[in-house]
Amino acid sequence: MSGYTVIDVETTGLSPERHDRIVEIGVVYVSDEGHIQDKWSTLVNPGRDVGPTRIHGISASDVLGAPRFEDLAPYVLRAVAGRTIVAHNAPFDLRFLTHEMRRAGIDGGDRPAALCTMQWSTAYLDAPSRRLIDCCHASGIQLDHAHSALADATATAQLLGHYLSLSDRQPPWDEILQSSRSHPWPPFDRPYPRVGMVSRSAPSAVEEAWMGSVVSQMPRAADARTDSYLAVLETAMLDGVLDEDEQAALVSLAVESGLTRQHVLRIHHQYVLDMAKVATHDHVVTAAEHAELVRTSQILGLGPDDLEHALAVAWREAEAGHSAPRRESTADITLETGDRVSFTGDMAVDRPVWEARAQTAGLTTGGVTKKAKLLVASDPNSLSSKANKARSYGVPIVSEGAFDSLLTDFERTTLTPTV
Template sequence: MDRIVEIAIVLVSDDGRIEEEWSTLVNPQRDVGPTRIHGITATDVLAAPTFQDVMGRVLGLLEGRVLVAHNADFDVRFLLAELRQAGKEVADPTRVPQLCTMRWSTAFVSSSSRRLIDCCAAAGVDLTNAHTAAGDARATAELLRHYLRASPPPPPWQDVMHQAVAYRWPTAAGFGEALARSRAQVVSEPKHAWLERVVSHMPRAGDAQVDSYLAVLEMALLDGFLAEHEKEALVETAQNSGLDRDTVLDLHKRYLRAMGEVALEDGVVTESERADLKGVAALLGLPSDAVKQALEAVREGSHEGAYALSASAIQLEAGDRVVFTGDMNRARDEWERDIRRFGLETGGVTKATKIVVAGDPNSLSGKAAKARTYGIPIVTESAFARLLEKQGSGQA
């Protein structure tokens, strides 16, 4: 079942004035779907409330109001499905008071199509941040205002307004209201809060048990991306190993230096390799000059506290199972065709699965959840492509 990943409600007065706006990302507790369209990743919604968390707020805002949307039937179906999922049935789904700005568009605008963007253009409405819940809802509110101005009073949907006053949505008694989480909050949040948890909760001193931490770190950074479950694993490993703050930060520097050694094996650091080094340094919360220092240490032959970095933490062999999950940049059948050339197979996630490839390693899909339970690595498409490239070079 498709789920809501973002919801926005704009309250409008009878004369079309915007009275209140509210929006939030929603954790669908499953894969987030086509990120390329709505721009929302699994990472964005990990800390977002579920629909059940905000259901009380949603129902409170809808009470006594006409639900207005562009292609209203589509939005209403999603809303009713989420309410059913939360155990709240609407008494008569066919009588939900709704107004569809798409259906009314032929009466009030002359546009090339009935799409929201075209109707807004014809009405002189600025549609900013299209395909975001808040952007589309605000534009729909402005489009409704255009309809109201173009229509002699009372508006032709006066009967629906009367129905809305009498209509009763289900109650959400017993459900608290979770804090909304906007897209802006996701963008503005510190990217290394997890690192603060690693270093701030460590004891001031302790025996350095570094091997297990480095093993987890190497596997986590296989794809140059630290998923949330990988950050949790690093925090837990650091705590269980009794690592102090300075030791953890030093391990990150040593890991970066080890990457620098691999990059300089041929005497040249390519732009791609330098970008990888900078990306890892940023993920580990290291300063901007950390890459330069790491490469200089390698060139000077400094091996103080060196850590032997394997060329790849994962080696694929014929018969290994590779599983794909989530919305991906490349067509699934293309990936499956490529892996078959290497004698690899695909299917569902089992304990024997070697690796899971995801559009977003924080994917909330069932496959990703099972992979984490089994301790199976989840990597990005780009990392898997590099892995296949090395595989091809090895075969050659």
């Protein structure tokens, strides 16, 4: 078998490990050439409260007659076996999918490889935002009813088709294809249960306009793990609070992604700083914008002094005429002795010069491997073989300027003589 299966889920919360469940699933079948072949969706009775109705638009009444995931599991298995799963922020959807499948008695072993359209968007789209709606806008794709599983899955399928078209139907993710299509899903040899699909009765919720416009202008994280974390965080912040369960779920997500507490604190500080830069770019911060900055800072566990510092930096840059945040954020990346760094493309600084400086500081250089810390590219949107391999491995791709800043910080700690 071959082809792609695009999946999107709406959930009761952020963490299946903390008993959150799927409340809606959308499935779209896409050919190897990128053509949509079929689709289906249904609400799912989670056997518990439905979670944030104000975000996904699904009420408890909506799911009363909906099937349980246990009844849907054989059909989901048939949809993914021998195919490549695709999702926008795939780590999030895959966590829920594999957890629900195991709960239904279908254990496919380790989490299968999947293609993430959010991760690959940096290669194909001229848009800084990670959000599906912004990636669709950059691709000329119409997305109505965001946060509806079928609408999001269909838009993601169209985004996949856009990528395949730009790559002349010869996608650079061969390793993902081979791994995903050979994943050892168990056979299902029992009769398929009769399942009545149930559609939602109300449109999905709409996020606040100012926050959405700001997020659209904020930079992507160079590290896909951080982008995935921020995508989940932004969804959680739509209702204006992070309750204790959401905070605990985000901690679990950060730990699973390999992000330390210090990483997360740096990410939160950078997030507020980037918001402040967007707000000050027009040299006016309205009362509504300031209130949103205060709210976001509080949600992220930052104090008034942290926000004042972020605004001070943003205002200085606005007055200097370069307040817009950079296209890429490396706040979560810290170089350590022995880290492997790779290079690709024609560099402004000769590659041997970069390599010598990196080696002198205590780093190693060479080709891209799964353990590489990052890839330095003359253009982070590069589709070179090294860049494609880095994306498949989840290795961050950064520009020369970003690497220079990272390396300079690293040199201060390793090359500064102690007295």
